[in-house]
Amino acid sequence: QVQLLESGGGLVQAGGSLRLSCAASGSTFSSSLMGWFRQSPGKEREFVAAITWNGRNTFYADSVKGRFTISRDNAKNTVYLQMNSLKPEDTAVYYCAAPGRGSLYLASSYDYWGQGTQVTVSS
DSSP: OOEEEEOOOOEETTTOEEEEEEEEEEEGGSOOEEEEEEEEESSSSEEEEOOOOSSSEEEEEETTTTTTTEEEEETTTTTEEEEOOGGGOOEEEEEEEEOOEEEEOGGGGGEOOOOOOHHHHHH
């Protein structure tokens, strides 16, 4: 069983930055791929970023590539999402998820989810 707790969301102006954190409990964290997804009202949950267990490989949605950075600290059982140059269209509830089976780009591939943290970007 894995429990995930996101933090770091908030209200920011366009062009600003936020850093999301996801603290995980469970012995399998350090061997698990971790992902970030987001969901805005009326839309399906969409892939944002993912990182392999050792942090050597990262994956991003085209919409955030070059602006967001995913990282992890296995010693702290935490995965991060650094978000820079934020845009109003980044407004959503952001979720971390683990572990990944199947395509890392699909929400259905993840078994465990946090409760989400709201990110609101004002224009």
